[in-house]
Amino acid sequence: MQKQQKKSRAQLLHQYYKYTGFYAFIWNNTKKAIMPLLLIIGALLVVNYRVMSISEMLLYVTQNFSKTFIFSLFFASESFLGLLPPDIFIAWTKTTEHPLLYLSLLAVLSYLGGVVSYYYGRTLLLIPKINDYLEGRMSKHIRNMQKWGGFLIAVGALLPLPFAMACLAAGMIKFPQRQFFAFAALRIFRFVIYGFAIYSALS
Template sequence: MNTNRRPRTSQVAVKRLVLLNRYYRITRFYDFIRDTSVKGGIVIAVFVAILVGLEYFVLDFDVLLNQLVETYSPAVVFSTFFASETVLGLLPPEIFIAWASKADTPWLFLAVLASLSYLGGVVAYLAGNRLFLIPSVKDHIEMKIARHIVNLRKWGGLFVFIGAMLPLPHSIVSLACGLIKYSFRSYLLWALFRFVRFVIYAVILFQIF
């Protein structure tokens, strides 16, 4: 009996994978991943090129970052970052990761930044979840982020993963999750990849700065 069940279980798993692959092809998930990755790579390359250019011709970023560390307390910087990660992700996290590299305990500061980014997404989710109380605002935001909502409904947790890992505004993806009442538990699990992104970026930026 057990011997017969195992092949059937394997066949079912393979069929599911085939169907999932077909679904992702039909919904252009792979194209979206490719385009987002390419755009993200270009943005990062341009960002690094600008930094290197400014460093070489205009500014000494080591001095600038050290001045930021000396001028502004960690509480001010962390508060600014948390506000940004909660509201549309207005400021690039890379700037704050570079700032953390100049701290006495850079990896501790990085852990705080990653945690604040994660919590900022949670706040954005909860805000989106309660927007039904203000229908006019809810309708306006739904129109503004309609594309993200469509993608979230198509791909679920994988879209949250993309928002956490790739240069896609994490707070907007989180807001969209709240708006459509995507499973909070699933959101929390997929959003944990935000920590992975911060570690990857830190490994690179800590070497530069």
């Protein structure tokens, strides 16, 4: 009787993520993220052709708001639930005098925003009432983080999924700090990829 081949670590991980619904989770959340993204693109196109060109609009923002204000607004958004789409800020950097420098700064601020969310999650554990409230509100995110750990952080960093929420949940389950920093650093690659795509579209 032929011996059954031992499965590799990669195969075992694939099997685990398949059985625990990781791939279905990614697909379902990507679909949910696509619709708002399409609505934003549609709204921008309407504005571009009916009201003001996107380039003129972004130039208006550059001329009427200080860079400190824009970077502060972006950092606040990335630190607390990621309410504002990073793509708008990436497009804004294209109209500045130092696009690559400002794009790099956005990437670093986004990463640091994730770190703030992570430590925010760890701090909340010390306040029982807030911890209990958030554990109820974020029970799904916490369960997913317990199941998938670093891969969920990596997916949140790279795809249009709630990165800040993943970081907050990581903090709440006390995900190891060194591993968190490593997985969260993938956020920088998202800005490289999206920056290239958006810069090409605005050229």
